[in-house]
Amino acid sequence: MNHLLKLSDLTKEELLSILETGHDLKKKLKDGIETPYLKGKTLGMIFQKASTRTRVSFEVGMSQLGGKPLYLSASDLQMGRGEPIEDTARVLSRYLDAIMIRTFKQEDVESLAEYGSIPIINGLTDLYHPCQILADLMTIQEVKGSLENLKFAFVGDGNNMANSLIVGSLLAGASISVASPKGYQPDELILETYGKNPKFILTENPYEAVKDADVVFTDVWASMGDESETEKRKLIFQDLYQVNTELLSVAQPEVMVQHCLPAHKEEEITTEVFEQHADYIFEEAENRLHVQKAVLVHLMGVPMYASEFK
Ligand code: CP
Numbered sequence: 001m002n003h004l005l006k007l008s009d010l011t012k013e014e015l016l017s018i019l020e021t022g023h024d025l026k027k028k029l030k031d032g033i034e035t036p037y038l039k040g041k042t043l044g045m046i047f048q049k050a051s052t053r054t055r056v057s058f059e060v061g062m063s064q065l066g067g068k069p070l071y072l073s074a075s076d077l078q079m080g081r082g083e084p085i086e087d088t089a090r091v092l093s094r095y096l097d098a099i100m101i102r103t104f105k106q107e108d109v110e111s112l113a114e115y116g117s118i119p120i121i122n123g124l125t126d127l128y129h130p131c132q133i134l135a136d137l138m139t140i141q142e143v144k145g146s147l148e149n150l151k152f153a154f155v156g157d158g159n160n161m162a163n164s165l166i167v168g169s170l171l172a173g174a175s176i177s178v179a180s181p182k183g184y185q186p187d188e189l190i191l192e193t194y195g196k197n198p199k200f201i202l203t204e205n206p207y208e209a210v211k212d213a214d215v216v217f218t219d220v221w222a223s224m225g226d227e228s229e230t231e232k233r234k235l236i237f238q239d240l241y242q243v244n245t246e247l248l249s250v251a252q253p254e255v256m257v258q259h260c261l262p263a264h265k266e267e268e269i270t271t272e273v274f275e276q277h278a279d280y281i282f283e284e285a286e287n288r289l290h291v292q293k294a295v296l297v298h299l300m301g302v303p304m305y306a307s308e309f310k
């Protein structure tokens with residue numbers, strides 16, 4: 001693995017190996033064991049959209065690994081004034097050891113990887129959010145033990161979270177049902193690739209998706225970049241696409257709810273359900289830190305983790 005651009009680039013072994021390293025680094029941190037594996041390395045973090053979790057967890061994670069994080073607001077870079085991504089990639093590759101980028105177009109992340117010569121990590125695009133799904137899978141392993149044959153359901157907008165969740169769930173051996181309204185279904189590319197997989201169901205009916213689910217996911221109805229559609233989307237989503245007690249009554253009794261945050265309470269999730277599942281949701285946020293440290297050590301070739309990761 002040279003980059004983390006999207007989860008479909010990973011094999012199942014690579015996915016499980018990252019998660020295992022995440023658990024290992026989490027335990028070491030809790031036990032007070034230092035992990036300065038990236039001493040002398042610098043991670044550039046380019047942000048073209050807002051962030052709380054991604055920014056802080058990468059920044060703190062890189063520091064805990066003994067390296068240096070460098071926050072780069074896209075609007076302050078020449079990129080923001082039109083310098084091509086191809087040139088930005090070739091310049092930054094000469095200063096940095098890896099780049100994490102949060103931006104709009106997936107193609108920009110792919111171009112950084114193509115023209116640069118250092119590992120690139122996708123910190124969210126309109127199409128994918130791979131780091132979030134790694135954290136979610138790590139959290140589910142902690143609660144449920146294994147991922148194999150669990151039933152996942154996603155309710156809401158077929159956005160970056162839904163797209164990456166479909167890929168990550170199927171790769172991990174779980175099944176995934178997605179309930180989204182017409183016109184807001186997951187990306188065409190995802191539907192073409194996974195549409196015929198017997199472990200993937202797409203429906204407009206949240207009750208069908210959530211039936212017997214072990215884990216239920218949701219996310220905002222209007223993502224970053226969709227703000228102008230907020231009111232229109234509210235009208236489309238509000239009657240049916242909310243994770244609430246009534247919907248969860250058809251899931252498994254021990255159902256776990258995940259939300260990548262930030263949450264719009266009383267929209268995609270009720271405050272009641274959010275608070276009932278808050279321990280899982282905030283553990284999920286914490287695990288961004290641990291699993292992204294795992295991604296960093298794997299991508300930057302730390303020898304002690306190299307053997308479990310080809
Ligand atoms: N879940 C997530 O990516 O959060 P931020 O937008 O705060 O980074």
Ligand code: NVA
Pocket residue numbers: 124159160161219220222223224260261262
């Ligand atoms: N789907 C959301 C996720 C935020 C972490 C967005 O793209 O805004």
